[in-house]
Amino acid sequence: MAIDARMPRSRFACDPACSRGRLHPEPASKSRNAFRRDCDRIIHTTAFRRLKHKTQVFVSDEGDHFRTRLTHTLEVAQVARSLARALGLDEDLAEALALAHDLGHPPFGHAGERALDDCLAAFGGFDHNAQTLRVVTELERRYPDFDGLNLTWETLEGLIKHNGPLTDRDGKPLGRYRRHGVPETILSYGRLHDLQLWGFPSAEAQVAAVADDIAYDAHDIDDGLRAQLFAVDDIAGVAPAGAIVGEIRADYPDLDAARLVHEFIRRLIGLLIEDVVAETGRRLSHLVPRSPDDVRQAAGPVAGFSARVGEADRAIKAFLEARMYRHARVTHVMEQAAGVVRDLFGGYSAGIGELPAEWREGLAGASEAARARRIADFIAGMTDRYALSEHARLFDSTPELR
Numbered sequence: 001m002a003i004d005a006r007m008p009r010s011r012f013a014c015d016p017a018c019s020r021g022r023l024h025p026e027p028a029s030k031s032r033n034a035f036r037r038d039c040d041r042i043i044h045t046t047a048f049r050r051l052k053h054k055t056q057v058f059v060s061d062e063g064d065h066f067r068t069r070l071t072h073t074l075e076v077a078q079v080a081r082s083l084a085r086a087l088g089l090d091e092d093l094a095e096a097l098a099l100a101h102d103l104g105h106p107p108f109g110h111a112g113e114r115a116l117d118d119c120l121a122a123f124g125g126f127d128h129n130a131q132t133l134r135v136v137t138e139l140e141r142r143y144p145d146f147d148g149l150n151l152t153w154e155t156l157e158g159l160i161k162h163n164g165p166l167t168d169r170d171g172k173p174l175g176r177y178r179r180h181g182v183p184e185t186i187l188s189y190g191r192l193h194d195l196q197l198w199g200f201p202s203a204e205a206q207v208a209a210v211a212d213d214i215a216y217d218a219h220d221i222d223d224g225l226r227a228q229l230f231a232v233d234d235i236a237g238v239a240p241a242g243a244i245v246g247e248i249r250a251d252y253p254d255l256d257a258a259r260l261v262h263e264f265i266r267r268l269i270g271l272l273i274e275d276v277v278a279e280t281g282r283r284l285s286h287l288v289p290r291s292p293d294d295v296r297q298a299a300g301p302v303a304g305f306s307a308r309v310g311e312a313d314r315a316i317k318a319f320l321e322a323r324m325y326r327h328a329r330v331t332h333v334m335e336q337a338a339g340v341v342r343d344l345f346g347g348y349s350a351g352i353g354e355l356p357a358e359w360r361e362g363l364a365g366a367s368e369a370a371r372a373r374r375i376a377d378f379i380a381g382m383t384d385r386y387a388l389s390e391h392a393r394l395f396d397s398t399p400e401l402r
Contacts, residue, residue, distance in 0.1 A: 007087060007088035008088055009088050009089075010088035011289070011290050012203055012289035012294060012295050013089045013090050013203065013204070013292070014035070014093050014154050014204055016033035016035045016093070017033070017034075019035070019152045019154055020152070021153060022152055022153070023137075023192060023193045024145060033092065034152050035090055035092035038092075038093075038096040038149075038152055039092055041149045041151065042100045042103075042136070042149065042151075043099060045149065046140065047103045047135045048099065048100075050382075051070035051073055051103070052069075052070040052383075053068065053383035053384055053385055053386075054068060054070070054105060054107055054109075054384060055068070055109040055112075055337070055384050056072050056223075057109060057220060057223060057330065066223050066227070067220075067222075067223055072102065072219060073098065075215040075218075076208070076212050077099055077211075079214050079269070079273065080094040080097065080098040080207055080211035081098075083210065083211060083276060083277065083303075084207055086273075087277060087280060089203050089204050089207065093202070094205075094207055094208050094211075096155050096158075098211060100132060100136060101162065101208065101212060102132070103132045103136065104128040104130070104132030104133070104135055105131075105380075106128070106341065106382070107379075107383060107384045107386075108334065108384055109334070109337075110334075111338040111341075112337060112338065115338040115339075115341035115345075116345070119346075119372070120372055122369075122372075123369045123372045124180075124184055124369075125180055126376055127183045127185075129159070129183075130185040131377075133160060133185055133186060133189060135381075136148050136149045136156070136159070137149075137151075137156070154202060156189075156195055157195045157196065157201050158202055158204060160195055160201075161199070161200065161201040161205065162208055162209040164301060165199055166182050167182060167197045168198055169198045171198075182197065196296070199297060200295060200298055200300075200301060200302075201296065202295060203280075203292070203295050206301050207276070207303045209303070210276050214269060216317075217268070217316050217317070217320075218265050218268055218269045218272075221235055221241075221265065221268070221320070224320065224324040229329070230323045232264070235316075238312075240268075241268065244264055247267070248263050248264060272305070275306050275309040276304065276305060279305060279309075280303045280304065282306075283302045283304070284302055333401050336399040336401055337399075339399070340387055340398070340401075341379060344390060345375055345376070347395070348379075349371070354394060355374075355378060359377075384401075
């Protein structure tokens with residue numbers, strides 16, 4: 001089966017005409033279905049535009065050709081649509097989930113997230129998944145009748161559960177939330193609009209999550225090669241990269257280095273997508289779901305890599321962890337960036353008047369926890385360069401992050 005083929009809509013695909021609706025009822029659009037409307041609302045947010053100037057791995061001063069949160073998001077959306085199309089799923093829902101999945105990330109990538117989590121340790125910590133929910137349900141204020149974007153139940157469910165259930169049916173936290181519990185942001189929203197934290201998300205959400213993995217593998221290899229943190233022959237030591245590089249060199253013995261890298265990334269993405277389509281099809285043929293709820297109530301995820309390619313995916317991530325994310329050049333800059341975030345949090349906490357007027361509103365007499373969360377919301381929304389600008393305004397010395 002060609003992965004570009006548009007399959008008929010599957011019985012287990014989410015249908016925008018049968019959406020569980022929005023927290024705040026709205027008239028239907030005359031020109032767009034419910035999931036397409038979610039995509040458009042996400043694209044027009046301030047939070048989405050800010051992704052252009054938020055770090056993926058390299059800060060903006062490293063160069064114009066490295067990925068940002070925005071370019072990563074667009075690549076995830078492209079892969080998610082390809083997977084959804086090949087599996088007969090709703091492409092608009094898969095795209096909406098891909099477009100919104102990183103809206104909660106603070107400046108400076110995972111270094112910024114870890115720093116904010118440390119700053120909020122006494123107040124429930126910082127979780128970018130929960131922050132994404134805050135952005136789309138509260139912090140974006142564009143409409144006269146409600147805060148947030150008033151997205152469909154299916155989009156919100158997918159954003160929160162794209163990596164699987166958060167709790168068991170008794171409400172006991174699972175996975176990454178076992179230690180500190182499910183963030184209060186998620187729990188409090190769930191009391192208004194039950195997202196069924198105990199179940200798997202839709203197949204569309206699951207393919208969007210796998211698309212994130214595929215995009216990470218491909219573009220971080222590309223960026224690492226561009227930054228000369230490792231060479232093609234280094235990554236060729238990791239299966240299946242070695243086989244791909246060998247095939248390209250056999251097909252094009254005189255290919256220049258730049259084209260070889262591009263062809264390698266192109267073939268790697270193709271291999272990963274084809275594997276997910278085949279493996280997901282195999283799992284679905286065993287489950288035989290007749291509705292989206294059959295997918296949600298399954299014993300395990302329906303979308304994913306085969307065992308062989310899943311092992312290769314883990315090997316690629318291990319290689320990138322050692323040779324890129326923990327490279328001295330990267331860790332030095334990220335340590336400085338984390339310091340910027342911690343300084344900002346401390347500076348605003350010591351002098352709440354340094355926040356813009358709209359962010360100070362309602363803080364008079366607020367609890368320490370409420371003040372800390374408001375400060376974190378403000379910092380999380382910053383771009384890298386705005387964070388550095390604010391640091392330079394508040395402090396005598398600001399790192400150059402190079």
